[in-house]
Each structure stands twice: as C-alpha cells, then as structure tokens.
Amino acid sequence: MKILLSTTLLALSLHAGASPVPPPQAAGFAANPIVYFVLTDRFHNGNPGNDASYGRTPGKGPGDFHGGDLAGLTQKLKAGYFRDLGVNALWISAPYEQIHGWVVGGKQSFKHYAYHGYWALDYTLLDKNMGTPAELRELVDTAHAQGIRILFDVVINHPGYADLHTLAEYKIPVLWKGWEKATLRDYHSLIDYNNFAFKEWWGPDWVRAGLPGYVDGGRDDETMQLAYLPDFRTERDKAVSLPPILKKKADTRARDLPNTSVRGYLVQWLADWVREYGIDGFRCDTVKHVEAASWLALKQAASKALAEWKANNPAKKIDDAPFWMTGEAWGHGPQRSHWHEAGFDSMINFDFQSAASADWLTLDKTWLAYANALQAQDKPFDILSYISSHDTALFARDKLRHGVSALLLTPGGVQLFYGDESARPNGAAPEGDPQQATRSPMNWDSMDKTLLQHAQKLTQFRARHVAIARGEHMRLSEQPYAFMRVDAKRGDMVLVAPQAQGDILLPAGRFAEGQALRDAYSGQLTRVKQGKIALQAQGSVLLEIAE
Numbered sequence: 001m002k003i004l005l006s007t008t009l010l011a012l013s014l015h016a017g018a019s020p021v022p023p024p025q026a027a028g029f030a031a032n033p034i035v036y037f038v039l040t041d042r043f044h045n046g047n048p049g050n051d052a053s054y055g056r057t058p059g060k061g062p063g064d065f066h067g068g069d070l071a072g073l074t075q076k077l078k079a080g081y082f083r084d085l086g087v088n089a090l091w092i093s094a095p096y097e098q099i100h101g102w103v104v105g106g107k108q109s110f111k112h113y114a115y116h117g118y119w120a121l122d123y124t125l126l127d128k129n130m131g132t133p134a135e136l137r138e139l140v141d142t143a144h145a146q147g148i149r150i151l152f153d154v155v156i157n158h159p160g161y162a163d164l165h166t167l168a169e170y171k172i173p174v175l176w177k178g179w180e181k182a183t184l185r186d187y188h189s190l191i192d193y194n195n196f197a198f199k200e201w202w203g204p205d206w207v208r209a210g211l212p213g214y215v216d217g218g219r220d221d222e223t224m225q226l227a228y229l230p231d232f233r234t235e236r237d238k239a240v241s242l243p244p245i246l247k248k249k250a251d252t253r254a255r256d257l258p259n260t261s262v263r264g265y266l267v268q269w270l271a272d273w274v275r276e277y278g279i280d281g282f283r284c285d286t287v288k289h290v291e292a293a294s295w296l297a298l299k300q301a302a303s304k305a306l307a308e309w310k311a312n313n314p315a316k317k318i319d320d321a322p323f324w325m326t327g328e329a330w331g332h333g334p335q336r337s338h339w340h341e342a343g344f345d346s347m348i349n350f351d352f353q354s355a356a357s358a359d360w361l362t363l364d365k366t367w368l369a370y371a372n373a374l375q376a377q378d379k380p381f382d383i384l385s386y387i388s389s390h391d392t393a394l395f396a397r398d399k400l401r402h403g404v405s406a407l408l409l410t411p412g413g414v415q416l417f418y419g420d421e422s423a424r425p426n427g428a429a430p431e432g433d434p435q436q437a438t439r440s441p442m443n444w445d446s447m448d449k450t451l452l453q454h455a456q457k458l459t460q461f462r463a464r465h466v467a468i469a470r471g472e473h474m475r476l477s478e479q480p481y482a483f484m485r486v487d488a489k490r491g492d493m494v495l496v497a498p499q500a501q502g503d504i505l506l507p508a509g510r511f512a513e514g515q516a517l518r519d520a521y522s523g524q525l526t527r528v529k530q531g532k533i534a535l536q537a538q539g540s541v542l543l544e545i546a547e
Contacts, residue, residue, distance in 0.1 A: 027466035027490055028321050029088055029149060029280075030345055030382070033413035034463055035326075036087040037283075038073065039390060040095065040130060041115040043418060043442045046071025047135070053128035054100040055165065056113060062428045062436035063105045063112035070095065070131035074139045082148055085421060086459030089149040091283045093117035095130040096273075101165025106432030108184040116390070116439070117153055118285060119160025119229075122246065123269035124253035140277050144318050149280035151324070152273065156266045156294060157286040158229040162201055164190065170248045172200045202243045206262055207232055221288050234263040234294045263294045267301045274323065275305035278313060281324035284344070288329040292342035299325050299343025326384050326413070328391075334370050334412070336381040346382035346413050356387045356406040357399065360481040360498060363406055364473075367483070370411040371473035385410050388417040390438050397423055400451055405498045405540065408458040411469060411485075421455035423448035454539070461520045461542045467492040476507045480537070484509040494544055500537035508533050516546040 045051070045067035051058040058065050073092065076082065082090065094117030105112030115129075126136060140150050160166075164179050164187070174197050179190040196212040204214045207230035208223065215233075217225030225231045239259045241247075246254045257265060273279050282302065284295065303323040310317040326346040327339055333351040340347065355366050374382065387395040387403045395403040400423055407414050418424065419442055427440030462468050471485030471492065480500040486493040495509055495517075508528040511517065515528045519535055520542040526535045533543065 027470070027492075028319070030321065030324055031490075032463070032466045032469040033089060033324070033326075033346065033382070033384065034087045034408075034459060035089045035091050035151065035283075035384065035413065035415045036082060036085065036418065037091040037386075037390075037415050038093070038418040039068070039116060039439055040070065040073060040093040041066050041068040042439055043068040044072030044076055044444070045069060046073070046075045047131060050128055050131060056100065056102075056129065060441075061110055062430050062433075062439070063102065063110045063115070065113050065115045065129050066441055068442075069129065070135045070139045074135065074142050077139070077142045077146065077148070082143075083146050085416075085456055086461075086463045087416065088147060088463060089151055089280070090143060091151040091153060091415070093130075094120065094153045094155060095126055095136065096120060097122040097125045097127045099160035099163045099166045100169060101163035103161045103163050104184055104187050105436075106430040109430040109432055110436075111184065112433075114160055118155055120155060121160055121166060122249060122252050122254065123266065124272070125251065136277055140279065141316055144278065144316055147318055149318065149324070150278075151281040151283050151326075152270075152279050153285060154270055154282045154298075155285040156232060156234060156263075156270070156298065157289045158226060158231055159202060159207065161229060162191070162198070166245075167191070167201070170245050172245070172248075173197045174201075200244045200248075202230055202245060205233070205238065205240045206243045222291050224289065226286060226289055231289075232262055232266065234261075234266065235291050236263075237261050240265070263297060267294070267298050270298060271301040271305040274302045275309055278306065278309045278316060280306065280318075280321075281326070281345075284325060284327040286330075287327035287339060287344075287347075292338065295325075295327070295339075296343040299323065334373060334383050334385070336373075336376075336379060340379075340381045346384045348415070349383040349385040349412070350392075352385035352407070352410065353387055353389065353392060353395070356395065356403050356410075361478060364475050364481070364483060367409070367411055368473050368475070371471065371485070374412055374470065375472065382413050384413040384415050386415040386417060388420050388438065390417070391435055392438070393435075394424075394426055394438050395420060397425060400448075401454060402499075404451070404455050405458060408455070408462050409468060409496060409498060411471075411473065413469065414462075416455075416459070418442055421459075422452050457521050457542065458540075461494075461544070464520075465492055465494045465544065466490050467494050468496075474509060476509050480504055480506075480541075482506050482541070486510055494542070495533070496543070497537065497541035499539070500541050501539060502537060504535065504537050504541070506533045506535075506541070506543075507531065511543075511545075517543050518546040519543055 098114035429437035467487035
C-alpha cells in the first residue's frame with residue numbers, strides 16, 4: 001500500500017509540474033518501424049502455377065517449398081490484412097533465384113530446399129517459385145499505396161550450397177553416375193569433392209570453399225565458412241569477371257563489370273532491385289560475418305538507387321525517406337555498436353525474446369533502460385526487437401497475449417514474426433534442425449481471432465504514436481501496472497495499462513487537468529479529473545488525447 005501511494009504521488013507531482021508538450025508532429029518510418037517478417041513461401045499461395053519451378057517437388061515437409069509467393073502477399077495486402085494489422089513494413093524472404101535442388105537437412109532427416117532465400121544462385125533474377133517481375137512490381141506498388149514499405153532479406157556472406165540438381169543443370173562435371181536417384185544417406189557420396197572441375201562452379205576468385213583449387217575458410221568471423229557454405233571473398237579489392245556458373249547460365253542478367261571486385265558485383269546486383277522496383281530497405285543476414293566496409297558500400301549504393309527510383313516515380317513513392325537497413329549480428333543486444341557506423345539504421349535485438357516473458361514490473365525496468373539508451377542525444381541509434389524468430393524459437397503459444405503486448409509496447413523498432421498475431425503453431429522439428437519448427441505454414445484456417453484483434457489494436461495504436469518507440473518512459477502505478485511515454489520533441493504522449501480489467505483509477509501523469517482522452521482499446525472517452533483518470537478497463541488500456 002505504501003508503494004502504491006508513493007507511485008501515485010510521484011505521478012501527481014509529474015502532472016503538476018510538467019512542462020507543456022508541443023503539438024504533435026509527423027514522425028517518419030525510421031522513428032517508429034513496425035516490421036512484419038514473413039517467410040514468403042510459408043504465408044499464402046497466390047499462384048499455384050509456379051509451385052514446381054526448376055523441377056522442384058512441392059510438398060509439406062519442413063524443408064520443402066510449400067507454395068507461398070509474391071502474388072500471395074499481394075492478395076493479402078489487397079484484402080487489407082496488413083493495413084488492419086497496422087504494420088508499416090513487410091520484411092520478405094530474399095526473392096532472387098536460389099539453388100534449384102535440395103541438400104541434406106538436419107541429421108539426414110529431411111530434404112532441404114532454399115525456400116527461405118538464404119542460398120542464392122543468381123542475384124539478378126527472381127526465383128520462379130516466388131513469382132514474376134510483374135508480380136513483384138504489383139506487390140511493391142500495392143504496399144506503397146497503403147503506406148507500407150517493402151524490405152528484402154539479403155545475404156552477401158555466402159551463396160548457396162553445391163546441390164546435385166544445380167551442378168547437373170549447369171554441367172559442372174563433378175557428379176558420379178546415378179546422382180539422379182540420390183537419397184538422404186548417399187547424397188554426398190555422389191559428388192566427387194576431390195575433383196578440380198569444381199573450379200567451374202563459383203570459382204576460387206569468388207568464394208572460399210575448401211574444394212580443390214579453392215582457398216579454405218578462415219578461422220575468424222569474416223572468413224569462416226558458416227555452416228559449410230561457400231564464403232564470398234568480399235574483403236578483396238581484386239577485379240574479377242563473372243563466376244563460371246553464371247557464365248554458363250543463359251538467362252542471367254549478370255554481365256562482366258570492368259574493374260569490379262566481388263563486393264562490387266554483389267552491391268550492384270542488390271542495388272539494382274532498389275533502382276528497378278523501389279525496394280525501401282534491406283534486412284541484412286549474417287552481418288558479423290562480412291566486413292563493415294561491404295555493408296557501408298551496400299547502404300550507399302542502395303540509398304542512391306532509391307533516390308533515383310523516387311525521382312523517377314513520384315506518384316508511387318510513400319515519401320522521401322531514405323533507404324533503411326537493419327542487420328542481424330548474432331547475439332547483438334539493445335546497445336549502440338560499431339555496426340551502426342557501417343550503414344545500419346538499426347540492429348536486431350536478440351535480448352528481448354527472453355525478456356518479453358517477464359512480469360510487467362520487471363519489463364518496466366527493461367523498457368526504462370531501452371528508452372533511456374535510445375534517447376541518447378550524442379549518437380542516436382535504433383534496435384529492432386522481436387519475440388519469435390525463424391532462427392531461434394517461437395514465443396510460448398499459450399502466453400502470446402502477454403508476449404505480443406510486451407513487444408508492441410517496447411521502445412525502439414519492433415519486428416512481428418508472421419503468425420505471432422494469430423497463434424500459428426509450431427511445425428515439425430526434424431532431428432538436427434529444430435529451428436524448422438518455427439517456419440510452419442500460416443494458420444489461416446485456425447487463427448486465434450481474439451489474439452488477432454488484440455494485436456491489431458496494439459499495432460494500430462503504436463503506429464499512431466511515435467512516443468511508444470521514442471518517448472521518455474515513466475512508471476505511474478503498480479496495480480494495475482501503468483506507464484506513460486512522452487515524446488516532447490514530436491509532441492506525442494500516451495498512457496498505457498497493458499493488463500487491466502474492470503473499474504480502475506489511474507494517475508494522469510502529464511495529461512493536463514480536464515484533458516479529453518480516448519481509450520483506443522475499448523473506444524471509451526474520459527477526462528482527467530483531479531489528476532486521475534477513471535474508466536472501465538476491458539483487458540488493456542491505451543490512452544491517447546481525444547481529437
């Protein structure tokens with residue numbers, strides 16, 4: 001009781017002595033990113049005609065192509081799914097062409113195709129399972145018309161594995177007779193890994209691969225072969241011609257570039273997607289495995305490309321915001337790091353997934369720390385927090401109401417993984433690769449509608465209020481737990497009780513006496529009276545100034 005009294009008195013003193021907040025100002029995307037991360041193949045099949053591209057066998061296994069595509073995303077955009085959810089960016093799987101066949105997954109437990117977009121073959125073409133250039137253009141234009149940005153997942157650390165199908169298709173003579181009948185158990189015995197003809201694959205100027213004629217992977221983060229993948233030699237300034245496999249590939253748009261290094265090719269290939277389609281940003285994979293200079297070069301080229309696209313397409317752009325980049329450096333937390341100097345507007349925050357399951361008072365300490373750090377004026381930075389990921393685990397399905405609330409109310413940028421708003425269940429977890437369970441198909445036929453409505457209310461509220469992402473954080477009461485966020489710079493403030501039910505009386509914090517307020521969760525209108533706010537809570541309270 002003493003604690004409750006002291007927090008109420010603190011709130012009243014804040015209310016009485018607060019300086020006025022200026023009128024609200026519009027905040028750009030970078031100030032309040034609300035990113036929906038979707039594995040395109042697992043979301044919605046909009047064009048079944050592309051399901052068996054390159055001779056791939058579509059299926060429902062954990063490593064199969066399931067059929068989701070760019071047309072499916074566009075259909076859901078047109079249906080209003082993302083607009084109703086309130087997100088302002090879609091992070092989609094890398095849509096460029098992947099290796100055509102499968103490799104051995106887990107402990108010889110499943111056939112693993114590149115459905116996720118992390119095993120590139122040709123950066124200049126769309127993967128046919130994802131769709132056509134016209135379908136990509138329609139996706140981007142439809143999203144932009146709704147104020148939603150499109151972010152590509154991109155990888156410049158490595159291309160894809162040397163799979164049987166691709167090696168055979170491009171006539172790289174390293175396969176033994178009978179490779180067509182390969183199984184999970186004999187797959188690698190059908191590849192002659194001692195054959196110097198592997199030089200006809202990517203070539204030793206392009207990758208480290210530990211194959212005959214190639215340099216072995218190094219022992220540091222930047223030169224190692226991550227998961228035995230070939231490692232691009234992006235750190236070298238040496239000019240190279242096209243890799244041998246692309247010289248054999250009749251349909252590639254890649255061309256020899258004069259005096260261009262491996263880094264230069266990759267940067268140009270990726271920037272061309274921005275220049276051609278108006279892609280708004282990149283989520284960069286395996287950041288710590290590539291030197292900072294390459295990421296900075298990518299950011300600079302993509303920024304120039306987006307400016308060109310906007311100048312050429314003034315009616316299609318959302319606004320004049322610059323190109324945006326976030327990065328995945330495994331284990332990165334909520335702090336500023338040297339990666340923010342390497343072109344990254346934000347870095348993915350690995351710490352929050354475990355922090356999100358804490359009780360509200362413990363979360364309050366986390367939120368306070370985040371808000372204080374992000375308001376540092378000397379070197380501003382941002383983070384992108386999440387509660388579920390394709391590389392870790394899904395947040396506990398029976399605690400998603402709490403988890404979604406924790407995420408959508410956290411300071412900084414946020415990333416909502418597809419299906420966290422609908423209680424998408426875990427999929428199969430094959431032996432040796434349990435993370436595949438996080439990549440199950442979107443549960444369109446079994447959505448938790450109550451959870452979805454909860455997420456929609458929170459996300460729409462967050463989208464209207466930059467104070468949640470950028471404001472000063474103040475705890476106002478402990479029972480029910482309530483806090484206030486105030487962004488004095490942009491003139492925005494909110495008061496939130498994330499878990500509250502029934503008749504409650506909250507301290508008004510910095511809301512002025514007599515101020516008309518609206519609870520965005522229930523739709524109720526109320527006013528500040530004698531420094532207090534009375535209303536009937538219906539699960540959560542999301543208070544904003546009533547216009």
